[in-house]
Amino acid sequence: MASSIRVRATANGDITEVQALIQHPMDTGLVKDAKGEVIPAHFIQRLKFECNGKDVFVADWGTAVSKDPYVKFSFKGAKKGDDLKVSWTDNKGGSDTTTAKIS
């Protein structure tokens, strides 16, 4: 199945701009479904970006992050062709990981 992570990393000189969009319900646990039952909390807690063996960005998320979450940041010290490893884990033990080439 296609990865739940879409990531775009573009190097611009020494700065690499990273955008990520992740397919995840990010349920808060405070919403009821059509039948009136509470949809249990199900959200990504940690999202990590690693490049050249080093953490370049670590996100700790709560239930207030939007569905299909999106994040953008930039970092120095990488160049075109380097691998950017992206991985997340959620409160139900779910996880996914992918590796993208910096273009």
Added chain:
Amino acid sequence: MNARFFLLGSLSAALVAFALTSPRVIAADKVDPVADAKAFQNFFFQKFPTVKHEDFVNGPYSMNEDMKRQWQEKEEFPPYEFALDAGKEMFATPFRNGKTYADCFPNGGIGIRQNYPYFDTGEGKVVTLELALNRCREANGEAPYSYVKDEMASLTAYMAFTSRGKPMDIKIPDDPRALAAYENGKRYFYTRRGQMNFSCASCHVQSPGERIRAEILAPALGILNAMPIYRSEWSGMGTTSRRFVTCNSQTRAVPLEPQADEYRDVEYFLSYVANGLPISGPGARP
């Protein structure tokens, strides 16, 4: 007990008198779609002189700078990205009988969205893209998709994406039934319904750019060019059918079944009067 209905009756009679005296009640005139389209577009071009003509297809974002900025930020990595990929994958996945959607559509279904809906002279009715997709599925022994759910939205998202930038190009063939369908769509567009007593025009012609609570109303011109749309309110994709159904229930009118004749005709009318404006689907909306 019947006194109450007598009072209600006379109250309604007063309303009728008021409605009939409104100045512009004109005898049934000849239906002229070309003139309609020109008048329709000029109405918006004059009402919003600063809005570039092709920007009308961006709905509320052509009406409000703050909203446009929020939208452009979202467009850098739009939420309909997943539906687009799913649609592309579905288009490439053959049915059980080995055929694919490409076999049902001219040019393999690529870059043709701007010609939908079209009037099918054989059937004597308007055929929308969503209807054609389901008919293609049924012709190939597959179960049809729901008109208001994600699968249909993914397919139409992909087909719209392949037509991005192409001007809307809807034809009305020389067939009295086509003219009747167009006129029926126009009537539906201007007819008030629901306990709120709104027509599509009450919001999208009389008050585009105004707010209904958090949302800015989109102009009717080019309003379908961005379909299907990912709506934050639905936190999911929405087809044209879903938009018509939810708009109805917002005015407290019981919606018709998706792809009812009235919905097909109003889509035909709204697409025709937007001829020349670019396709911008799939879109992201509040």
Added chain:
Amino acid sequence: MTITTGPHPTRRLILQGVAGVALLGLGNLPFAPARAAANDKYPEEAFKQKSEADAIKALYGKTAEPSDKVKLDAPEIAENGGVVPISVTTTLDKVTSISFFVAENPSALAASYKIPDGTIPAVANRLKMAKTTNVTAIVEADGKLYSATKEVKVTVGGCGG
């Protein structure tokens, strides 16, 4: 001609990024500061706190002071409470952590980011907001907390049904 993706916003952000680096480059020549207070574990406690003050205390153990060096970008009226684009950039040096708080959400802490050495101190994300309230961004720089706050109006859309 592309209709939707306006090129200028990305250029604008990159320019800001470049400006940020120029300053940062000067700032952190000396050895990177000691590891900041925020440790590596997922701040479970902080996310549980209802009020913003408790969440900040649980996360950082100290209080923040407003600073105009923290630039918080949030809409005046949210297009939709479920998807509110909020971003922050800062010209402060030695930034180790950036966090976002939505005051009147069921729990105030929305997101917290660790900014390792070499990462530009700027984050853009999309948050959920329960209602009209203050959004606060806090930047931890060289062990001290700086904040910026902005009210974002949130309501539902449509005419009711």
Added chain:
Amino acid sequence: MKLSLPLAMLLALSLAPAARAANEADYKAAYAAAEAASREAAGMRNQWTVTVSALAAAKKAADGGDFDRAVAAAKEAEALAKASIFQATSEKEAWKAMEIR
């Protein structure tokens, strides 16, 4: 003068004297009338959501044995259905007033 007339009417409506407690027969008659009007509105493809919910409320109240509330809800449903019928009929011509020409 024009405005105060409908206000007077509305006032008269609400002061209607309270009849004796409604019974099942009253409810059945009121519900039948409401359902007929609602079917006619649906036939004109101009049903209102509030008509449907008022009918449902009437049935729910009747099932619970509260015929006063059931009759009131049925009456309301009928009035709403009639208003939607009136709307559909008047809009047959009234829509032209709003058309962009």
